[in-house]
Amino acid sequence: xxxxxxxxxxxxxxxxxxxxxxxxxxxxxxxxxxxxxxxxxxxxxxxxxxxxxxxxxxxxxxxxxxxxxxxxxxxxxxxxxxxxxxxxxxxxxxxxxxxxxxxxxxxxxxxxxxxxxxxxxxxxxxxxxxxxxxxxxxxxxxxxxxxxxxxxxxxxxxxxxxxxxxxxxxxxxxxxxxxxxxxxxxxxxxxxxxxxxxxxxxxxxxxxxxxxxxxxxxxxxxxxxxxxxxxxxxxxxxxxxxxxxxxxxxxxxxxxxxxxxxxxxxxxxxxxxxxxxxxxxxxxxxxxxxxxxxxxxxxxxxxxxxxxxxxxxxxxxxxxxxxxxxxxxxxxxxxxxxxxxxxxxxxxxxxxxxxxx
Numbered sequence: 001x002x003x004x005x006x007x008x009x010x011x012x013x014x015x016x017x018x019x020x021x022x023x024x025x026x027x028x029x030x031x032x033x034x035x036x037x038x039x040x041x042x043x044x045x046x047x048x049x050x051x052x053x054x055x056x057x058x059x060x061x062x063x064x065x066x067x068x069x070x071x072x073x074x075x076x077x078x079x080x081x082x083x084x085x086x087x088x089x090x091x092x093x094x095x096x097x098x099x100x101x102x103x104x105x106x107x108x109x110x111x112x113x114x115x116x117x118x119x120x121x122x123x124x125x126x127x128x129x130x131x132x133x134x135x136x137x138x139x140x141x142x143x144x145x146x147x148x149x150x151x152x153x154x155x156x157x158x159x160x161x162x163x164x165x166x167x168x169x170x171x172x173x174x175x176x177x178x179x180x181x182x183x184x185x186x187x188x189x190x191x192x193x194x195x196x197x198x199x200x201x202x203x204x205x206x207x208x209x210x211x212x213x214x215x216x217x218x219x220x221x222x223x224x225x226x227x228x229x230x231x232x233x234x235x236x237x238x239x240x241x242x243x244x245x246x247x248x249x250x251x252x253x254x255x256x257x258x259x260x261x262x263x264x265x266x267x268x269x270x271x272x273x274x275x276x277x278x279x280x281x282x283x284x285x286x287x288x289x290x291x292x293x294x295x296x297x298x299x300x301x302x303x304x305x306x307x308x309x310x311x312x313x314x315x316x317x318x319x320x321x322x323x324x325x326x327x328x329x330x331x332x333x334x335x336x337x338x339x340x341x342x343x344x345x346x347x348x349x350x351x352x353x354x355x356x357x
Contacts, residue, residue, distance in 0.1 A: 044349070045307070045349040045350055045351040046309075046340055046343075046344070046348060046349065046350050046351065047350075047351050047353070048309075048337050048338075048339050048344075048350050048351070048353070049337070049339040049352070049353050049354075049355060050304060050335045050336055050337045050338055050339075050353070050354055050355070051291075051335070051336055051354065051355050052333060052334070052335055052354065053287065053326075053330050053331070053332055053334045053335075053336055054285075054332065054333075055282075055284065055285060055332050056283075056284055056286065057280070057281070057282050058280070058281045058284035058286060058325060059277060060217075060277070060278040060279050060280065060317075060318050060325065061276060061278060061318075062214055062275075062278055062318070063273070063274070063275055063276075064209065064210055064274050064276060065271065065272065065273060065274065066206050066208025066209075066226070066272045066274050067207055067208075067269065067270070067271060067272060068204050068206055068228070068259075068266050068267065068268055068269065068270040068271075068272055069204065069205040069206070069207055069268050070199045070200055070204065070268040071200045071201065071202070071203055071204060071205055072174050072176065072198075072199070073197070073199045073200070073268070074173060074174075074197070074198050075194045075196075075197055075198075076101060076170060076172075076178070076194070076196050076197065076198050077170075077191055077192070077193065077194060077195060078102065078170050078189045078191055078193070079170075080104060080167045080168060080191070081104075081189065081190045081191065082104040082105045082106070082168065082188070082189060083105040083186060083187070083188055083189070084102060084103070084104060084183055084184070084185050084187050084189050085103045085104065085105050085185070086103040086185060087101070087102055087183070087184070087185055088100050088101055088102065088103065089101050089178050089181075091178065091179065091180050091181055091196075092177065092178065092179065092180075093177065093178060094175070094176070094177050095172045095175065095177070095198070096172065096175050097172055097173070097174050097175045098171050098172065099171060099172045100169045100170070100171050101170050101172055101178070102169075102170040102183070102189070102195055103168065103169055103170075104167075104170070104189060105168070106168040109161055109164050109165045109168065112161045113158065113161045113165065116154065116157040116158045116161050117158060119157065120151070120154035120155055120157075120158055122154075123147070123150045123151040123153070123154040124151055124154075126147045126150065126151070127144075127147045127151045129147075130143060130144045130146075130147035130148070131144060131147075170195060172198060174198070174200055175200065176198050176199050176201070177198070177200075177201065178196050178197070178198050178199075179196050179197035179199065180196065180197075181196045182194055182195065182196065183195055199268065201261055201264065201266070201267070202260070202261045202262055203258045203259055203260050203261055204259050204268065205258060206226065206237050206257040206258070206259055206272060206274070207254070207255075207256050208254075208255055208256075208257075208272070208274055208276075209247070209250065209252035209253060209254050210252060210255065210276065211251065211252055211253075212251045212252060212253065214253075214278060215246060215253045217279050218239070218242060218253065218255060218276070218278070219239070220239055220240060220241070220242060221239065221240070222238070222239045222276070222277060223236060223237070223238050223239075224236070224237050224238075224239065224257060224274055224275060224276045224277065225237075226259075226272045226273060227272070227273050228266065228271065228272055228273075229270070229271060231265065233265070235259055235266065236259065236260075237257035237258060237259035238257055238258055238259075239255055239256070239257045240256065240257060240258050241256045242254075242255050242256075243255070283332075284325055285325070285326045285330050285332065286320075286323040286324065286325055287323060287324055287326055287330070287338075288322060288323060288324075288338050289319065289322065289323065289324055290338055290339075290341075291337065291338045291341060293341050293342065295313075297313070298314075298315065299313070299314055299315070299316060300312060300314065301314055301336055301337070301341070302336070302337040302341055302344050302346075303330075303334045303335055303336055303337065304335040304337060304352045307349055308349055308350065309337060309344045309345070309347065309348045309349075309350050310346060310347075311346040312329050312330065312334075314326050314328065314330055315327045315329060335352060335354070337350065337352065338355070
């Protein structure tokens with residue numbers, strides 16, 4: 001009998017607790033009112049998160065990629081053919097401007113020069129004699145002109161041989177570092193053969209492109225930062241040249257910047273990730289990327305207005321890691337919904353929990 005009474009008591013207590021729970025739940029919903037749990041007409045309000053669009057200062061920057069190039073780079077070649085008599089540089093070494101890198105055999109040209117100098121001496125003597133005879137009217141003016149022309153021809157021949165002699169010394173056109181050589185002493189060099197590569201790597205050039213829509217925002221002397229693979233460091237560069245026209249095939253604008261490379265950390269041919277500063281906006285409206293819904297005609301967001309979700313079409317420009325810069329469609333003070341946007345419909349009742357700024 002005692003067990004039976006205990007069972008009845010437990011059932012009575014459980015039933016009472018259930019009744020109390022239902023009464024309390026109904027009372028809470030009644031106290032919440034129309035905005036607390038249901039929308040107009042009794043529809044339940046959707047719990048969402050949101051932010052208040054607040055103007056803020058935004059330094060607009062563009063992330064692009066580019067390549068590092070040598071300040072100057074050339075394939076060193078000879079201008080005349082001949083045997084290589086001496087190589088006056090070490091592979092991978094620094095050379096100065098005008099330094100003789102390779103000397104080509106010039107014995108034949110020196111013989112031609114001596115011959116031309118002898119002819120010049122004879123032509124000078126003939127011209128001197130012809131001039132004296134002309135003064136005494138012993139010869140005609142035409143005969144003197146022939147002697148004078150022979151002298152000028154002899155002088156021109158010497159200049160030609162001297163120019164060819166100068167080409168037998170292959171010099172560095174600028175200061176830089178030479179690469180690996182492809183010839184040896186005693187080999188026969190012709191103008192189509194590459195002797196070595198000469199590269200000037202301090203400073204280096206940074207070549208990159210920006211989309212056409214940013215063309216009006218880029219300027220010369222803009223300072224930018226970039227990184228390269230394999231290095232945790234950030235490097236600085238300054239834009240010094242901009243192409244005057246948009247590349248029609250890619251709809252982009254080519255730019256070139258210059259970066260210091262005194263420590264040799266930057267190598268030509270490397271890939272660079274660039275952060276290019278554009279304009280600074282003092283009253284920018286930034287919203288989280290998850291608040292934006294792509295649609296056929298552009299992009300839209302939902303804002304809360306009088307307890308309901310309102311659909312608003314927007315236009316954006318720059319994207320950061322978390323936010324989008326809104327250029328039109330939103331006003332300062334609008335409550336932008338950031339969750340549930342894929343299931344929301346215009347006019348749906350919402351209850352917004354604002355995120356802390």
